[in-house]
Amino acid sequence: MQDANIKASFFFTGRFYRNPKLKSLVKRLRRQGNYLGSHSDEHLLYCDWMKRDSLLINYKKFVDDLTNSYVAMAHFGISKDDAKFFLPPYEWYNTSIVHWTKEEGLQLINFTPGTRSTADYTWPEMGKQYLSSDEIYKSIQKKAASENGLNGFILLIHIGTDQRRTDKFYHYLPGLINELVKSGYKFVRIDELL
Numbered sequence: 001m002q003d004a005n006i007k008a009s010f011f012f013t014g015r016f017y018r019n020p021k022l023k024s025l026v027k028r029l030r031r032q033g034n035y036l037g038s039h040s041d042e043h044l045l046y047c048d049w050m051k052r053d054s055l056l057i058n059y060k061k062f063v064d065d066l067t068n069s070y071v072a073m074a075h076f077g078i079s080k081d082d083a084k085f086f087l088p089p090y091e092w093y094n095t096s097i098v099h100w101t102k103e104e105g106l107q108l109i110n111f112t113p114g115t116r117s118t119a120d121y122t123w124p125e126m127g128k129q130y131l132s133s134d135e136i137y138k139s140i141q142k143k144a145a146s147e148n149g150l151n152g153f154i155l156l157i158h159i160g161t162d163q164r165r166t167d168k169f170y171h172y173l174p175g176l177i178n179e180l181v182k183s184g185y186k187f188v189r190i191d192e193l194l
Contacts, residue, residue, distance in 0.1 A: 003174070008035070014073075015072075039086075040065055046092065085109045091156070109190065110154070118157075120158050123161075123164035137169075140176060
């Protein structure tokens with residue numbers, strides 16, 4: 001991204017921000033002008049996968065977790081005013097979580113469905129859930145070439161994935177960025193898009 005002069009948006013957990021091994025990466029991403037936001041503190045599952053309207057946490061747990069993530073971000077000079085967009089853990093939420101997020105002065109966001117980019121965390125042993133990076137790349141190409149394309153699209157890609165996934169999608173990013181830029185797409189930070 002830096003070679004292509006592209007600014008992106010990164011949503012990390014508080015655990016990620018507190019990890020001493022990752023501090024230099026966070027500082028570099030911020031120095032380069034990327035947007036840094038919260039993806040919760042402990043990556044809790046907020047609601048049931050099968051019964052989405054059922055909460056697995058209460059309001060206090062939600063607020064405590066969210067607050068802890070911003071405490072971790074404050075060590076990098078990032079405040080709520082700097083990072084008003086919140087990406088919920090697992091990208092899974094319900095109307096209660098949306099309201100609670102708003103009460104905390106933040107706006108919940110999520111990726112735009114339509115590509116399989118979010119499957120970049122999967123690994124072969126997951127069976128049907130696994131998608132190779134080539135399949136993910138092709139799904140993005142297909143969407144980009146469709147009638148509505150990727151205009152206004154929030155494309156979610158994981159910065160880190162399980163060691164069992166040896167086929168890392170982020171290695172495909174230089175080619176994908178080059179291809180999309182040649183097609184006329186412009187990459188912007190989340191706060192420039194919304």
